[in-house]
Amino acid sequence: MIPIQDFLMLAAALFAVGSLGVILRRNALIVLMSIELQLNAANLTLVAFGRAYHDSHAHAFAFLVMAVAAAEAAVGLAIVVGIFRNKKSVNVDELTLMKH
């Protein structure tokens, strides 16, 4: 039997890696990928608690999270493509259109 803490620590490590990617990287595509990594870490936590409580509701919830992640990836990538058309760049530091 594996302690639930192992899964939680793994999820925390993956979430930390995703957070670092969001904060440090400048490529909008990599930032979106890091967000996917964070969503997966949260999903792993849900599934680990579902196993600990013998409760399948966590699986349904994780499934809905996956669907929302798919929608987010579609819209996010479309916005990246649109920005690239207008500004010829996907660097998030250069996107200051809404700053003022």
Add this chain to the structure above:
Amino acid sequence: MSGLLLAPAVQAQMVASSQLSEWPLARVILWIIGTFAIFFGVLTITRKNPVGAVMSLVATFFCLAATYAMLFAHFLAAVQVLVYAGAIMVLFIFVVMVLNRDETDAVSLRGVVLKGLVGVPAIFYLVLKLGWYLFHTARVLHPEDPPASFGTVEEVGKILFTDYLFGFEAVSVLLLIAVIAAVVVARTHKHAGTTPGSQPPTPSPASGPGGHH
């Protein structure tokens, strides 16, 4: 706090420490898979080439699918491979092909000292607090294996179509909106007149996830 310790709590602590020290084969395998997942995750955020980052992320998702299978979430493990490693990452690859732009400076360290001064104590506090709660709870709530129906398509489907029916329908509407929004945002505006030298139309990335759901 020590005055409030009751016999069951002490027992739970003893069970907890014994479970922490033992390393059955499943736990070793979990940490091998977990090490690979973290390794490929770090590769994802350090690659300069976006294609390499996408491939590393696919490897991370496969490792996570294996972890789900170890948690008896068989349906979610299959969906993880199909939806994440399949549909979503293909979408990412499409966009990488469309953009096809080399990066000049991958990582920005501007203002990292100020952010570090704020962030490091916050992260330190968070890790301490989380670690405290992690190691002072019972290790395993149900040590025995779950029933055979746990995590199967049948059980998850029953829950999705009864308890979470509204959420399920809401997500389906959300996906429809996402498909339409992606087409509207990503298409070329030929009749708008704002960009006289318009580029040739590129394939819309919206058809990827929309077709899979």
